[in-house]
Amino acid sequence: MKLTTTGCGVGCWSRSARTVRARAEEEKTWPDVIPADRLEAAFDVLRARGFVAEMSASTTMSGGWEVSRELADLRREQGETIVGTVFFDQQDAASAMEGHPLHLAYGLVNDAEDDAREDERTEAEDAKVSEDAAAVGRTIVEVLREHGFTPEWSGDASSRITLKPAFVWRRRRARVDTTETWSLGEGNRILALLVEFLPRLRAFEFFPGDGVGVHELRSDSLRELTLCYDREEAAKDALATVVAQARERFPALQSLTVRAGGFEETVEL
Known part of the structure; x- marks a missing residue:
């Protein structure tokens, strides 16, 4: 601190x-369990499964990806296998504070070697990356449902996950x-x-x-x-x-x- x-x-x-x-x-005066408690519990489960999972990860989406990369690198140095990431940024949180649905970003977190050859991937390799990212999304949606949410997601790796039902964001x-x-x-x-x-x-x-x-x-x-x-x-x-x-x-x-x-x-x- x-x-x-x-x-x-x-x-x-x-x-x-x-x-x-x-x-x-x-x-x-709040209920014993509020939506933020359930979301925090869901993120704990995802972390245990090899995810980077951060709330209000940064002020922007790009900053959130940077935070995810840094945390993933740290955990890899400790011998962990990182499956993917899920997060929302401070702008998302501000919107949720007004009662709008919370939108989650997710995907794979490449290591330095993968980033270096990103432009060299074949079409088949790109398709495999997209499928792996979609698998990350499916796992996140499954865990969110287990914690009482009804997330909306197209199933496409390029679309964000919308956390529903909407609730006014607040955290203990x-x-x-x-x-x-x-x-x-x-x-x-x-x-x-x-x-x-x-x-x-x-x-x-x-x-x-x-x-x-x-x-x-x-x-x-x-x-x-x-x-x-x-x-x-x-x-x-x-x-x-x-x-x-x-x-x-x-x-x-x-x-x-x-x-x-x-x-x-x-x-x-």
């Missing part, structure tokens, strides 16, 4: 936290971030105000100060908290107050550590 504090002080980040918190409260923010461990330097302590929006966070380390302290933070998932100080005396003094604060703000917390230079003390909770 990469965030920057440039141009934004404590008040700014506090307002941002309130905005995200309000969205989290709104999401609690709580499912976006998967950070489990987080360490903030002294210059980025303001970002600690966002710790409550990391639903899988287990271990967190930061420097309290400048109006950002344990009493202002909260997390239902945090297990290990480390507080860093410039001086050993400050770390020792902090134990008199932060243990009680941490118990209140982090109900799942199991250990609290204070650290300064070579000094370190851990309290099991």
Whole structure:
């Protein structure tokens, strides 16, 4: 997770936290399963079958293909076989936010060797590529149907898949971030105000100060908290107050550590 504090002080980040918190409260009123959840589950299945599957892959269609190629190359380097790709770009998402059907791009993701000889393919080879791309489309449509959608598709590899029924696109923010461990330097302590929006966070380390302290933070998932100080005396003094604060703000917390230079003390909770 990469965030920057440039141009934004404590008040700014506090307002941002309130905005995200309000969205989290709104999401609690949503049904247990929304269309975006089913689409995300479908994409998970496709990834497991060797697909690159990305939501809002880029700002444009061409950018989405570039993202697909980069991800495919990375996974090939790890020994995976890539079957194909499926994605939609940010323009598609913006349209779906207005209730229009979501359109999916798909196809084969060539490696560098295939790209180099694309202009040299015979007519029979081109036909084989088209059939392979159509097979990719058939697999995607099948998986989408298994997840409750009724996609429209001509069966032609040159046409996009239209996801139906149409729905207003929205996605749960709580499912976006998967950070489990987080360490903030002294210059980025303001970002600690966002710790409550990391639903899988287990271990967190930061420097309290400048109006950002344990009493202002909260997390239902945090297990290990480390507080860093410039001086050993400050770390020792902090134990008199932060243990009680941490118990209140982090109900799942199991250990609290204070650290300064070579000094370190851990309290099991």
